[in-house]
Amino acid sequence: MKIVKTIPRLRQLVAAQRIKGRGIGLVPTMGALHQGHLSLIRLAKRTSEFVVVSIFVNPAQFGPKEDLKKYPRELQRDAALCSTAGADLIFAPRVQDVYPDDYRTYVTVERLTDGLCGASRPGHFRGVATVVSKLFNMVRPDVAVFGQKDAQQAAVIRQMARDLDFPVKFVVGPIVREKDGLAMSSRNAYLTPAERAQAPALYHALNLAKWLARSGRREAGMVKREMTKMLAREAPLGEVDYIGIVDNRTLEPVKKITGDTLVALAVRFSSARLIDNIII
Amino acid sequence: MKIVKTIPRLRQLVAAQRIKGRGIGLVPTMGALHQGHLSLIRLAKRTSEFVVVSIFVNPAQFGPKEDLKKYPRELQRDAALCSTAGADLIFAPRVQDVYPDDYRTYVTVERLTDGLCGASRPGHFRGVATVVSKLFNMVRPDVAVFGQKDAQQAAVIRQMARDLDFPVKFVVGPIVREKDGLAMSSRNAYLTPAERAQAPALYHALNLAKWLARSGRREAGMVKREMTKMLAREAPLGEVDYIGIVDNRTLEPVKKITGDTLVALAVRFSSARLIDNIII
Numbered sequence: 001m002k003i004v005k006t007i008p009r010l011r012q013l014v015a016a017q018r019i020k021g022r023g024i025g026l027v028p029t030m031g032a033l034h035q036g037h038l039s040l041i042r043l044a045k046r047t048s049e050f051v052v053v054s055i056f057v058n059p060a061q062f063g064p065k066e067d068l069k070k071y072p073r074e075l076q077r078d079a080a081l082c083s084t085a086g087a088d089l090i091f092a093p094r095v096q097d098v099y100p101d102d103y104r105t106y107v108t109v110e111r112l113t114d115g116l117c118g119a120s121r122p123g124h125f126r127g128v129a130t131v132v133s134k135l136f137n138m139v140r141p142d143v144a145v146f147g148q149k150d151a152q153q154a155a156v157i158r159q160m161a162r163d164l165d166f167p168v169k170f171v172v173g174p175i176v177r178e179k180d181g182l183a184m185s186s187r188n189a190y191l192t193p194a195e196r197a198q199a200p201a202l203y204h205a206l207n208l209a210k211w212l213a214r215s216g217r218r219e220a221g222m223v224k225r226e227m228t229k230m231l232a233r234e235a236p237l238g239e240v241d242y243i244g245i246v247d248n249r250t251l252e253p254v255k256k257i258t259g260d261t262l263v264a265l266a267v268r269f270s271s272a273r274l275i276d277n278i279i280i
Numbered sequence: 281m282k283i284v285k286t287i288p289r290l291r292q293l294v295a296a297q298r299i300k301g302r303g304i305g306l307v308p309t310m311g312a313l314h315q316g317h318l319s320l321i322r323l324a325k326r327t328s329e330f331v332v333v334s335i336f337v338n339p340a341q342f343g344p345k346e347d348l349k350k351y352p353r354e355l356q357r358d359a360a361l362c363s364t365a366g367a368d369l370i371f372a373p374r375v376q377d378v379y380p381d382d383y384r385t386y387v388t389v390e391r392l393t394d395g396l397c398g399a400s401r402p403g404h405f406r407g408v409a410t411v412v413s414k415l416f417n418m419v420r421p422d423v424a425v426f427g428q429k430d431a432q433q434a435a436v437i438r439q440m441a442r443d444l445d446f447p448v449k450f451v452v453g454p455i456v457r458e459k460d461g462l463a464m465s466s467r468n469a470y471l472t473p474a475e476r477a478q479a480p481a482l483y484h485a486l487n488l489a490k491w492l493a494r495s496g497r498r499e500a501g502m503v504k505r506e507m508t509k510m511l512a513r514e515a516p517l518g519e520v521d522y523i524g525i526v527d528n529r530t531l532e533p534v535k536k537i538t539g540d541t542l543v544a545l546a547v548r549f550s551s552a553r554l555i556d557n558i559i560i
Contacts, residue, residue, distance in 0.1 A: 003345070007445065011447065053438070069482045103443055104389050104391055104392060104439050104443055105387065105388070105389050105390075105439060105440045105443035105444055106387075106388050107385065107386070107387055107444075108385070108388065109384050109385050110384045110385075110386070111384055112384060129385070130444075132411075133444050134443075134444055134445045135445065136446040137444055137446050137451075138445050140447075158383050159385060160385045162384055163383055163384055163385035163414075164387075164410075164413050164414055164417055165287065165402050165417040165418050166412045166417050167291065167417065167420075250382075
């Protein structure tokens with residue numbers, strides 16, 4: 001497995017694989033890899049003979065008060081993990097090569113980015129859609145794999161890839177959880193021990209929503225109130241940023257939980273904002 | 281030469297050429313072709329064995345009060361012209377295939393789009409950058425050819441293609457003029473005979489700027505004043521929309537005409553807004 005830092009070298013190595021007829025898979029990441037990422041690499045490997053993992057902490061998707069500086073960067077550890085999961089190439093470009101000084105171009109996806117995390121993180125999805133467009137053009141993958149953990153990101157990228165006619169097959173891998181139900185996230189490492197003990201409350205609240213909906217109590221307002229109560233009880237160290245009950249494709253709020261409804265939430269702890277979701 | 285209306289058929293025919301090792305050229309147009317367009321097709325043919333001409337009147341680049349409805353559409357005539365110029369394929373998609381009902385994604389290029397035509401036509405260059413991104417992904421050309429007549433468009437697309445890492449070689453073809461100096465444009469057909477007689481004033485004003493600069497009178501404010509006077513004298517039926525003296529790469533206004541300065545102007549007649557430019 002090679003680690004490549006420049007765009008021309010990346011293009012050269014990928015082109016050499018493409019010319020041999022090998023399918024190209026791409027798993028975009030910001031590094032600080034965990035089992036969730038590795039499951040996406042394994043998923044990519046099932047459909048693509050040559051899997052590129054990009055590791056790039058993308059400044060364009062961080063707000064001015066967010067954790068860009070402290071976001072964990074540990075390329076050698078990440079590379080070892082990628083290798084065990086079957087990645088063929090790691091692409092870890094420098095910031096100045098991705099965004100040169102006179103950089104000017106942004107990709108925006110309207111509507112889908114207004115609610116949920118988009119409301120709390122203005123500009124975040126513009127940064128995501130922009131860097132993924134760039135990675136699609138650098139790697140030209142046949143298949144790109146994203147995680148359901150970032151449900152809104154997956155919806156935004158699916159829309160962007162379709163709207164801009166990228167000839168890329170879009171695959172979403174399921175959320176990978178710790179034994180106690182906490183969704184794996186690079187930001188879990190920021191939690192204090194007391195917060196870590198309370199963090200599974202996010203998953204419990206999502207399961208409560210599922211249980212309520214399955215037992216016929218489908219009214220979104222009521223479900224949100226019950227989830228809020230459970231979070232207050234189980235995770236008093238956290239502050240609910242949002243609970244969204246939305247159509248899984250359009251991300252528009254729904255009044256009742258019916259087929260293909262996304263229930264998503266974000267909770268702020270002292271130095272980590274955690275998100276999780278479930279499709280009902 | 282084939283005329284293709286659907287994206288899958290386009291991809292199929294282009295892929296068949298690519299697999300034979302043929303270089304793919306793209307000339308994006310809105311149809312209503314004239315000798316200017318044909319010169320771009322011939323230019324594309326010099327570097328690419330297989331030249332695609334797209335003909336698409338792009339709603340996203342027209343303002344609400346602009347001439348989208350009346351813009352000339354004459355596919356059979358355009359096809360015949362393309363064929364004589366050496367085009368291999370015409371791609372003429374339907375609006376609903378390019379922008380389906382739930383379309384949401386736009387490409388914006390900051391700064392470069394603030395002045396000149398961008399100031400008079402808000403959203404215009406967003407529409408241009410978006411449709412060209414889409415065409416790049418549909419056709420995946422090796423080379424794309426644009427006209428210097430739309431100087432700001434060329435600068436915006438050059439920046440967009442570089443910023444989003446499209447692996448497309450960017451070529452700009454020179455302005456083609458009528459015998460009296462009027463830059464060829466599909467919108468010249470909207471001019472009344474009296475306006476048509478005055479329209480070469482745009483070119484005369486640009487030549488005045490060149491002559492002033494060459495004779496050492498390089499101060500932009502003075503040059504603009506002299507150009508304005510000439511336009512008032514030679515084209516009283518027109519109203520100056522802007523005269524811009526800018527850096528040819530950044531499109532930022534300059535105070536003095538030095539190397540690689542773009543002098544651009546737009547003049548409104550009763551039912552046509554004409555643009556022209558010169559690089560000094």
